Amino acid sequence: MKSSDSWNYRVLIVDDQEEIHNDFEEMLASGSTKRATDELAAAFVAQSDKPVLPQFELSHAASGEEACAMVKAAQESNRPFALAYIDVRMPPGTDGVETVRQIRQFEQDIEIVIMTAYSDKTLPEIVNDVRL
């Protein structure tokens, strides 16, 4: 997402399982790992034109309540999130679908991916609950 000055790579991961946060770190952050030889390599290797992942800025929330507060704070400090990955099942407290609904009430620009390993609700039910 392009904001007024630069591309926005701020991503929020919302899940109650620590492992999932590690998975996201591995997927989104490892491709952009800086190597000591990155600068020096130009003198020896023709620059590879392989697409390199941008430097994502990952933030983490363990519950729906925490996620809403973080999205709100990011918006108020004018550094909004571009994207949020939100898990459905996060007991106790607000579930992912309700979290999406609450976030949408004050933040329309954020892209949201709802994810689940197992869902209590069908896709139409989720869509209806979020009232997209």
Add this chain to the structure above:
Amino acid sequence: MSPSIGDWHKVKNTVDDLQHQIQLMLAIFDSISDGVIVADEKGDLTFNQSAERIIGGRVDTVFKHGTEEYSIFYPDKVTPVPTEELPLVRALRGEATDEMEMFIRTAAKPEGVYISTNGRPIASPGTTARGGVVVFRDVTERVRAEEALAQAFAQGRLEVMDTILHNIGNAITSVAIGIGTLKEELANNPLIERLAALSKIVKAHEEDWGDYVQHDPQGQQVRPFLLALAADFVEQNRELIRTVGRVNSQTSHIVDIVRAQRGFDSKAMISKDVNLRQAISGALKIVQDSFASRSIQTHVDCGDAPAEIRIQESQFNQMLVNLLKNAMEAIDELKKSGGLKGRPRIEIRAYVRRDFLVLEVQDNGIGIEQKNLKAIFGAGYTTKREGSGLGLHSAANFVTGSGGKIQPLSDGYGTGTTMRVSLRLDSADRDGEATSEPSV
């Protein structure tokens, strides 16, 4: 010789006695709570009031199939009992039946009734049957209780399976991501390309190496590039080892869950010797992910409990998981209401009191109000928005069905709960206790 007056009186007295006895028999016949139907050799029926009360309608057509008024099925409620298999018909053929269960639906009792019947031919020794009798009683309440128990067990099992599948799903996602990362890192490793470029340069400058590294601007970069490359390889190796470690630990986690799950898949209701500590640690493995995401501390103390207990393994394991889940949900509830002070904690204790193995699961969750202490084991009781209310019900059914007792102990809202399960130890268990190592 014609009968005398005295004889006549004797006959009359006998007839009176007989009539009195018949009336007495009829009174007894009608007063017994079991249904009784008697058929003579012509198929004419005599029946008592209980027979009509139980079946709900006219008995004389009950055992004649083909009428629209009655439907008689096996206990599966769908397979009709063939006429020749009906207990009374079999009794008339000279065959006895014992405890044959049937389901009868009549216009008066459209919800149906389960009966258990015993049929006997009526015959003098050595002769063919001259009639038949069936005695039956209403077992609807018992069958419905069994059905509810099976349903609660299935529901409890479903909840356990749901947790297991969710945990395995999460672990497999991590494994897939780890393997994807490894594949990507190894297939498109830029460090290999950089090393190859360096090696090519070393070969190309074999003749003028000294001059090249001293005066050539590229040559001057060789040393720092080589040092940086070595550092990169060391770092990359560390990352790869970390990723392999995560894949390995997730794979072990899946193996652990599957192993713990084996204790739940036995459909047989037979008792066997179950290792108590292993059962507790297996149940904790099933809920481990949910506990970890809530930072729940656990403490297990098996005190003087026997190493093995004789019990229905799958139901016992299911009960343990349900008690742990229930304790976790009680903590969730208190946390939701903002009343949780300190770290969430669940303690599991096992010890022997007289002839009982006592198992306690204590949480520092929401607690139970005095007035609800009894209601909590009923089907459908739940304080949770998403709970089915069947977990504890199924646990309680199992415990009481095994001749044990389950008691909730709580001082009220916000004070936590201890679920105390007492299971009777039979002689086999005490043998186990004697041979078990003393625990610390």
